[in-house]
Each structure stands twice: as C-alpha cells, then as structure tokens.
Amino acid sequence: MKDASPQTIYLSDYQPYPFRIARVDLTFGLAPRATRVHSRIEFAPNPARPGRHDLFLHGEKLRLHSARIDGKPVAAEAMAITDEGLTVTARALPDGPFLWEAEVEIDPEGNTALEGLYMSGGMYCTQCEAEGFRKITYYPDRPDVMAPFKVRIESDLPVLLSNGNPVAKGAGWAEWNDPWPKPAYLFALVAGNLVNLPDSFTTRSGRKVDLNIWVRPGDLDRCAFAMDSLIRSMKWDEDVYGREYDLDVFNIVAVDDFNMGAMENKGLNIFNSKLVLASPETATDLDFERIEGVIAHEYFHNWTGNRITCRDWFQLCLKEGLTVFRDQQFTSDMRSGPVKRIEDVLTLRARQFREDMGPLAHPPRPDHFVEINNFYTATVYEKGAEVIGMLKRLVGDDGYARALDLYFERHDGEAATIEDWLKVFEDATGRDLTQFRRWYTDAGTPRLTVAEDWAPGAGGGTFTLTFTQVTPPTPGQDIKPPRVIPVAVGLLNPNGDEVVPTTVLEMTEATQSFAFEGLASRPVASILRGFSAPVVLERAALAAERAFLLAHDTDPFNRWEAGRALAKDVLVRMVTEDAAPSEDYLSALGRLLADEALDPAFRALCLRLPSEDDLAQTLAEAGRSPDPDRIHAAREDLARAIATRFEGPLAQTYEALADAGPFSPDAAAAGRRALRVAALALLNRIDGGARAAALFERATNMTESAAALACLIEADRAEPALAAFHARWKENRLVIDKWFMLQVVHAAPERAAEVAERLAAHPDFDWKNPNRARALLGGLAANHAGFHAASGAAYRFYADWLLRLDALNPQIAARLSTAFETWARYDADRRALVAAELERIRATPGLSRDLSEMTGRILG
Numbered sequence: 001m002k003d004a005s006p007q008t009i010y011l012s013d014y015q016p017y018p019f020r021i022a023r024v025d026l027t028f029g030l031a032p033r034a035t036r037v038h039s040r041i042e043f044a045p046n047p048a049r050p051g052r053h054d055l056f057l058h059g060e061k062l063r064l065h066s067a068r069i070d071g072k073p074v075a076a077e078a079m080a081i082t083d084e085g086l087t088v089t090a091r092a093l094p095d096g097p098f099l100w101e102a103e104v105e106i107d108p109e110g111n112t113a114l115e116g117l118y119m120s121g122g123m124y125c126t127q128c129e130a131e132g133f134r135k136i137t138y139y140p141d142r143p144d145v146m147a148p149f150k151v152r153i154e155s156d157l158p159v160l161l162s163n164g165n166p167v168a169k170g171a172g173w174a175e176w177n178d179p180w181p182k183p184a185y186l187f188a189l190v191a192g193n194l195v196n197l198p199d200s201f202t203t204r205s206g207r208k209v210d211l212n213i214w215v216r217p218g219d220l221d222r223c224a225f226a227m228d229s230l231i232r233s234m235k236w237d238e239d240v241y242g243r244e245y246d247l248d249v250f251n252i253v254a255v256d257d258f259n260m261g262a263m264e265n266k267g268l269n270i271f272n273s274k275l276v277l278a279s280p281e282t283a284t285d286l287d288f289e290r291i292e293g294v295i296a297h298e299y300f301h302n303w304t305g306n307r308i309t310c311r312d313w314f315q316l317c318l319k320e321g322l323t324v325f326r327d328q329q330f331t332s333d334m335r336s337g338p339v340k341r342i343e344d345v346l347t348l349r350a351r352q353f354r355e356d357m358g359p360l361a362h363p364p365r366p367d368h369f370v371e372i373n374n375f376y377t378a379t380v381y382e383k384g385a386e387v388i389g390m391l392k393r394l395v396g397d398d399g400y401a402r403a404l405d406l407y408f409e410r411h412d413g414e415a416a417t418i419e420d421w422l423k424v425f426e427d428a429t430g431r432d433l434t435q436f437r438r439w440y441t442d443a444g445t446p447r448l449t450v451a452e453d454w455a456p457g458a459g460g461g462t463f464t465l466t467f468t469q470v471t472p473p474t475p476g477q478d479i480k481p482p483r484v485i486p487v488a489v490g491l492l493n494p495n496g497d498e499v500v501p502t503t504v505l506e507m508t509e510a511t512q513s514f515a516f517e518g519l520a521s522r523p524v525a526s527i528l529r530g531f532s533a534p535v536v537l538e539r540a541a542l543a544a545e546r547a548f549l550l551a552h553d554t555d556p557f558n559r560w561e562a563g564r565a566l567a568k569d570v571l572v573r574m575v576t577e578d579a580a581p582s583e584d585y586l587s588a589l590g591r592l593l594a595d596e597a598l599d600p601a602f603r604a605l606c607l608r609l610p611s612e613d614d615l616a617q618t619l620a621e622a623g624r625s626p627d628p629d630r631i632h633a634a635r636e637d638l639a640r641a642i643a644t645r646f647e648g649p650l651a652q653t654y655e656a657l658a659d660a661g662p663f664s665p666d667a668a669a670a671g672r673r674a675l676r677v678a679a680l681a682l683l684n685r686i687d688g689g690a691r692a693a694a695l696f697e698r699a700t701n702m703t704e705s706a707a708a709l710a711c712l713i714e715a716d717r718a719e720p721a722l723a724a725f726h727a728r729w730k731e732n733r734l735v736i737d738k739w740f741m742l743q744v745v746h747a748a749p750e751r752a753a754e755v756a757e758r759l760a761a762h763p764d765f766d767w768k769n770p771n772r773a774r775a776l777l778g779g780l781a782a783n784h785a786g787f788h789a790a791s792g793a794a795y796r797f798y799a800d801w802l803l804r805l806d807a808l809n810p811q812i813a814a815r816l817s818t819a820f821e822t823w824a825r826y827d828a829d830r831r832a833l834v835a836a837e838l839e840r841i842r843a844t845p846g847l848s849r850d851l852s853e854m855t856g857r858i859l860g
C-alpha cells in the first residue's frame, strides 16, 4: 500500500456512519488472477446521523465493473473513486432505504500483503482484520457497521467455506448464511483442496455443534491436540463465563502463509498452521501450550469481540485485552496457575515493558494512529489483559462476575467502547472508576518505590510501608497523574510463618503509607504478590532478604520473583563491577534445585537466567549505557558458574527426568521436560556438548530435539546434527522454521549476522512466507549481542531485509522493525549506526504507510 502523505486518524473525530445495513449478499466467482465479487447491500439512513449524507464506501485495489442503486447504474458524475474508496453524492441517493449492487474484480494471486483475499499454497483464504475487507469489495469497512451476511462461492475446488451456517451446496458452488450481525473485519472465505478432522460438541442447552479442523491432506495426523483444545475451550466458556456457542458449525482452517497467529472470523477461524499442527515429534511443549491458548483465545472471541465488538479501532483492547485475560485464565485452569502467571509476567516485561519504556509507548486505548495494523501490540493485548486483572482484584471475584454478566446482557449485538466497559463495572459494583480509567488512556509503566518502617511497641509493633509512584513521560504525554494501583502484600515472620495473609492495598495517591499493627516482631514483606499490578517495583532489599523470600514466601509468584531479583542483582554487578556471583544467590539456587517437593516447571523457571535484553533494559533504566558484549559474557559466566557449582545435582536431575513411557503433552510431563532441558543447557557450558550430542541421537520429541540442537550450536559442534535435522524434516515447513531460527538465535554473537546472511541465501529461505521471514529476522533480533554487534553488520542486514519485505508485505516489515525500538539505550556509536539504517529506510521512495509510521516513531 503506497501512500504519499499518510493521514493521522483521531479518536476525537469519531462519528457514527450515516447509514445502517440491513443485509449483505456476496457472490464470489473465484479465479486466481481475476476473482469476481458481486455485492448486494441493503442500506438505510442511520437515525444517529440525521440529515442527508454522501455514501462513502472503502475500497482499495478493486477493479469496478458495475455499480447500481435500486437496479439503476450509478451515473459516472455522481460517483468519485480514489485510492481509498468510492463516494456517491447524496443527491444521487434515494431518501430512504436503497439497494447498492456492485461487481468488482480482484487479484488474489497478486496479493502478497496477505490482507483481503489471497492465495496460500493453492488455497484461497482471507484476512480482513483490521481493514482488509476493503480489498474485497466496496463497503463501509469499519467495526461499528454490523450486518448479517449471505455468501455464495463459485469454484471447482472441493471445499468452499464461509461464516455462519451452511445453506446448500452443489457441484462448483456453496452457500453460507451468517445470521449474527457482524462487522466486515470478521468476514472470512476459504476455498481449497482440504481435508478435515471432524468432531462435535453439545452445548449445555443441548445444541449439537459440528466441529471441523481443515488442513492440507498431509497434515491431518497433527490436528488432534487442537481439536481437544477447542472442545475444552467451549466447555470452559460455558462453565466459567456462562457463554454458549451460537451456530450449528464451528470451522477452523490452518494456512501456511499468515501474518499473525490466528483470526476469530465468525464461525470460521483461520489459523497460522503453526498454531494448529502438532505432534510430539514436530512440536515443542511450548508449541503445544501456545496452540491450546490460541485456540481458546480465538474461540473466546466469539463472545468478546464478535457478539460484542469494538465501536472503532481505538477500542481494540476492549476485545483483545479481555480475550487475552480470558485465555490466560483458561490456561491457568488447564495447567498450573503459578507457572502461567510467571510466564505471562515474563512475556509482559520482555515485550510490553520494553515497548512502554521506548519511543513506541502508547496507552492500551490510543487516541490516534496512522496505520491501525501497527497497534496490534503488547500494550493493547498484554497490558490490556493486566488492566482487567487489576479491575478484578479491585472489585473482587463476585463483582467481576456481576460486571461481566451485565456486559454481555447490556451490549450483546453492539459495538462498544472502553467507557461502556468501565460503566458496567461501576453499575454492577457501585465503584467509581474515574481514576482507574487512566490505565486505559495513559501510556508508561509506573515505577513504585517502597520504604519500610518498624516501630516496636508494648502491645505489638507497627510495620509501615510507604509507596511512591512515578510514571516517566512517554511520547506525547509528559504529565502522568497518579493511578490507582492494587498492591497485594503479605507479611512473613522471621521463622517463615505468614503473619498477615495476602491483603490488597489500594494506592491512589502519589505517595501513600499503609500500617500493619500489633505485630510480635519485625516481619519480612512480600510485596506485589501475584504481580498484582503492571508496575516496576523498586525495592532496595538485601540479598539475604531475597534469599529468605525465595525459600519461604507462600506466594509462588513472589518466590520466583525473589530468585529473579537475586539473579539480576548478581548479573548487574558482574557487568558493572566485574563481581563474582554472590553466595546468597548460588546457595539459594542450590536449595531450590534440590527441593523435590517443588513443581519441576517452577524449578525450571527459577533456573532460567534473566535475558540479555532484560539486563540491557535494567542497566539503561539505571542510567548506564548497556554493553551487549559484557552482558553476554556475564550471563555466560554466571551460567558456567552455576553449572560448575551444581554439576552433580544438575546431572542427576537431567538423568532422573529422562522421558519414560509414551509422550504426553500435559503440563506435568512438559514441566519435567522443561526442567530437564534447563539442566542440560547449564551443563552444556561445561561438558562441551557431550550430553546434547547423545540426546540429539535419542530424542523422540521436538522439545528435547530442539533443545539438544540449540546446545550443539552453542558448543560449536552442530554441523552433522544440523544436516541430519534438515534431511529428516525438509518436507515440514514448521520444523524447518525452527531449523532456521535456532541457528541464528544461538549463533555466537560475532557470527550472527554472517550466519543470517548465509541462511538468507539458502534455497529454503522463502521470504514470502511470514513464518520463515520471522524465523530468520526475529531470530537475529533475539540474539541480543549478535544483533547489536559493534560492527553494525546485523543492523545493516536487518534493514536491507525490512526494505525488501516492505515492498511485498508491509505488515510483516513494520512488525519486525520493532527490533530497533530500543536503540536509544545504547552507546553513541551504536546509536549512530541504527539511526543511519532507520534514516535510510525512511528515505526510501514508495515506503508503505506501515513501515513509514514505525520508522518515524522509532526515530522520534
């Protein structure tokens, strides 16, 4: 999409669309280079916009063959067409309802942006969120225009699918009817030579729903886990939210070329195949967990997104924050609550905190954008979910349940706003959420400092916690008034007993004190339990106190957090002072490793060292410019020190957890594998890859196979294993993505750019496939020291590819450009190198609106 002068769109300019749509009828004559789309749309004036209005329909890259109103061709002088759409002057429109009919031609095969109707491996598929429907036909492509759709597909392909319920089919055609009014972004069509895994689900009111997962013929044996996840999601949404499915069929289709993870089109979810296809041999435990979570996410959208949608794209977190929150609850119920919480916080810090502390910071509900596709961000999704978690903490579980019931009752069938959402909480609980709203409108991560005071007394002492919140300025928002922050706190006795169980303190001021009276002795405070708010807690705790919490905290999240804080303190001192790893940390880690009573998945998380990017962020926040090479070296040194000190217990853990019996993807078995490969990764630093080489030969599942391969790459003895892996999996695109990714992520930093360059020239590097492009480029960006190599080689290589990708698929190029968002952290030389690359990109003629917005914002 080329655009000379991209426009900024503002929330404050919102106006309802002047027309309503009673129904939409579409007929598709499919052909790879010339698909015909015939539309019949019944318009009527919208009483919310009185007066006479022109009819504006979005439309991009459409060849218009005919346009009629009430059966009569629209006169050329009554109609204006631009790159963005078509306008029929009000004078040419009847006073009341009218029928619009148009015939357009589109080119699915030439559609490399994968937005609208496109082809993937011989099949037709669609992606309409956010604004892709306008590439299919002329239409008011905005989420507040909702209508029931009827679709007829004409094609010789055997499987023809669209939204809603099947009506009828014959040789070369099929008809679908979706009775639920929906915005155009939820439209979907699929046509191809597909096979299905069928199943069914009977809802609690007795409706039998046919379920199908549609894939390419060779992939049918890898769909069972996705189907099982779907059935569990349907049941869970009934049990926990009282939400039933509302059509006769639910179809899922897996496609290989897909810009994002998956899409919640009504009754016809379309998935990136990597989030459907799994077998023990081809998918890691992380893949299984993601599949389960994303299947649930898309299914849950049926109520939070589809039945109740967003009024405009500024409200995106209304559906995404809530649906992520729901899928997190689901995973937590299916697996381990504490482990899921730790994983979610790790992701939040790695992606959202990083975003919030840099040039791309924006609120969960932004108030302006240039390209909406650039706002499918960690802030909208993950922070959007955290904000709901806080709401729930503040109003309690019952208040939350009442508010959600009211939300579904009040807004079903509507396109709603964040204000509507907060109002149901106010009405259901009587709470004033004026201050809470700032979490939606203000960007930035609050920093919470805490001071402790102990005053002994005759009838028991008083322990006082004084909190101060400060949110640093973000682009366009200098002043940050205090927010309401729920701080969950528990107090422990020096002997480890809990004297005050978890209590939620509600902080509303910039500085605020909370006192706990009548205590026998000075307690140890466990603060921000369960990560009760998305803030950075700054606490000058002693290593001994952290070690105490790591050993005794009854809150599993804070137990893990204490260990992580210890590890981070150690690493920061290793980088800045050449210090040796602290004894407090090493002995605490040793106890944890030996504690057989602890969940292996939890122990695995405790063994995982903070990432290099995380350390760079921490150093930058402390006002130091992070040196990627030193950070890498310190992290390696610490891993080696841990391995050397605990070689015996690590080796024993590794051996004891060898997979016995048949593979199961469940959380317990996955947790054991996670601990086993965490031990392996540490031991790899001192055994020269011996264990990894043996495991690579024997592994019967991808978790161990990929972990062993990663270790061999790090030990610089992977050549035979890489060749064997490639030979074995060359027909499986998803596994070959891993082959690309592992080689770049685990390359020695000084060789990362060179490895990426070599792989980009490999015949299997199909850069038109988003997964493959992400494997290579995302992998390079994830190799922190490699990406930031002082030579600038990786920056240059990366920028070259962003430009190449942009010409083909702007969304992918724009998303990948976030690798540069942290550039201001680094030293002057590196900053100059990145700035030069970003300027080079920005100056390229014909840059997409997507990438031009991103480079502009990153440069600041």
Ligand code: 0A1
Pocket: 127, 129, 130, 259, 260, 261, 262, 263, 264, 297, 298, 320, 373, 376, 811
């Ligand atoms: N709504 C989907 C994500 C999605 C968003 C945009 C897309 O194309 C630009 C595709 C998918 C979800 O939350 O899963």
Ligand code: ZN
Pocket: 297, 301, 319, 320, 323
């Ligand atoms: Zn979503």
